[in-house]
Amino acid sequence: MLHLWHQMPLLCAVKILLLIIKMTDELKERLSRVIDTGRVVLQYGWIPFVVYVGWKQSTPRPNLLKLLSPLPSA
Amino acid sequence: MSDLTPVSPAAAPASAVATPAPRVYNKGFSQVKDIFNKIYQSRANLGLPNPGTTENINKEVSRDVLLTPFFFTGLKADVSKSFSLQPVFQVSHALALGSPVLPNYAFGSAYANENTMMQGNIESDLSLTGRAQRVWNSAHTSRAQFQLGDSQPAALVQLEHDYLGPDFSLTLRALNPSITSGTLSGVYTGSLLQSVTKKLALGIETLYSMPASKEVPSDVSTSYFARYTSTNWIASVQARGTGQTVLSFYKKIADKVEAGIETEIGPNPNAMLLGTGNLIDGTTSIGAKYEFRQSIFRGKIDSTGKVSCLVERQVLPILALSFAGEIDHVAKTAKVGLGLQIEAGSEEVFEQQMQLQQQMANAGAGAGTGAPSTPSA
Numbered sequence: 440m441l442h443l444w445h446q447m448p449l450l451c452a453v454k455i456l457l458l459i460i461k462m463t464d465e466l467k468e469r470l471s472r473v474i475d476t477g478r479v480v481l482q483y484g485w486i487p488f489v490v491y492v493g494w495k496q497s498t499p500r501p502n503l504l505k506l507l508s509p510l511p512s513a
Numbered sequence: 514m515s516d517l518t519p520v521s522p523a524a525a526p527a528s529a530v531a532t533p534a535p536r537v538y539n540k541g542f543s544q545v546k547d548i549f550n551k552i553y554q555s556r557a558n559l560g561l562p563n564p565g566t567t568e569n570i571n572k573e574v575s576r577d578v579l580l581t582p583f584f585f586t587g588l589k590a591d592v593s594k595s596f597s598l599q600p601v602f603q604v605s606h607a608l609a610l611g612s613p614v615l616p617n618y619a620f621g622s623a624y625a626n627e628n629t630m631m632q633g634n635i636e637s638d639l640s641l642t643g644r645a646q647r648v649w650n651s652a653h654t655s656r657a658q659f660q661l662g663d664s665q666p667a668a669l670v671q672l673e674h675d676y677l678g679p680d681f682s683l684t685l686r687a688l689n690p691s692i693t694s695g696t697l698s699g700v701y702t703g704s705l706l707q708s709v710t711k712k713l714a715l716g717i718e719t720l721y722s723m724p725a726s727k728e729v730p731s732d733v734s735t736s737y738f739a740r741y742t743s744t745n746w747i748a749s750v751q752a753r754g755t756g757q758t759v760l761s762f763y764k765k766i767a768d769k770v771e772a773g774i775e776t777e778i779g780p781n782p783n784a785m786l787l788g789t790g791n792l793i794d795g796t797t798s799i800g801a802k803y804e805f806r807q808s809i810f811r812g813k814i815d816s817t818g819k820v821s822c823l824v825e826r827q828v829l830p831i832l833a834l835s836f837a838g839e840i841d842h843v844a845k846t847a848k849v850g851l852g853l854q855i856e857a858g859s860e861e862v863f864e865q866q867m868q869l870q871q872q873m874a875n876a877g878a879g880a881g882t883g884a885p886s887t888p889s890a
Contacts, residue, residue: 471693478668482641482661485633486622493624497597509592509606511857
């Protein structure tokens, strides 16, 4: 079980989480607004993000027209 | 593990008499550690294999031999374009017509390197399905899955962590974890599958759901699993916390022929709510999968009177056709699906793929076939 102590950051994160649970109403409202915004960003930003990472890492980098058109690229 | 242990007094050199003796943290602790190491050693000596996760307990039957996850109706066409193979980068367009579940248009992209995988699919109504996975090392894998959109009844976010030990697998899962309601809410699952002998694995899964509102009570349910893996067959039993019992049996009949039976017995929700039908209901499905050189055939018959089949045929290296059909002999209805898959990658990628396939074929011939643990390979 010794190796569990390597995951101290995880335990700290849980501790912080438990502290946040006992938070004020204002903080709660702000947090839920942040989560809502994050959700919208994730919904519309995830696909562009994956496409960008893939484009950046592939060699040769395909051009945008090739990348997005469904037609076979010659 | 041994590199973390404090220096034991026996290992200290003789010249250390003048200097203060190495610190012994706690005698009791070292004794406990000795016992733990002994247990660990004797467990390692048993040579038990990793049993896989509880989620995959009957994957050979329910996700490979039976055609249910692959079945579709109506017309569909998928165009996928690969731009790179190392790392994998692929973009896909999916069109569908006349299907109650498939969207008219969906755009997908996938990226994967050795330890990170990201994948997303956005449908014509702008709802998103995404997955991300990170392999930390050979034992630890973290996963995230999300479904976000206006058409979905609720956003779905699932975080998962797998720990694959030498002879067990531990999975922790959180579905829609949230703290904004004032308490921790969401559905939390912990599951453990442990190899008991080289062939038998036993597992337990506990699900704890904490609703956001105080009116709805929280719920706990526990499921039990057993899986027996023999040389060419696999049997598994699941006793689910909801009252369902799932029995499944998989057999590799020949090199390219696999068969499976799955029986599900459980309380019928209709009988409880509406008072119709038997109180306990069950269905059995028998399926087979044939792998030919250019095509894959799957057939299924179930106890509700449905006969279905799915044929996938690779017509050209870049073009595959699929046909799905189902006849319900009790309701006297039929469903048909026709699909087209085009791989429109660039030529360099195609060449790379051919090389990779050649390598894999060579490796497969070297490793030999017949191991039921990796039938999909």
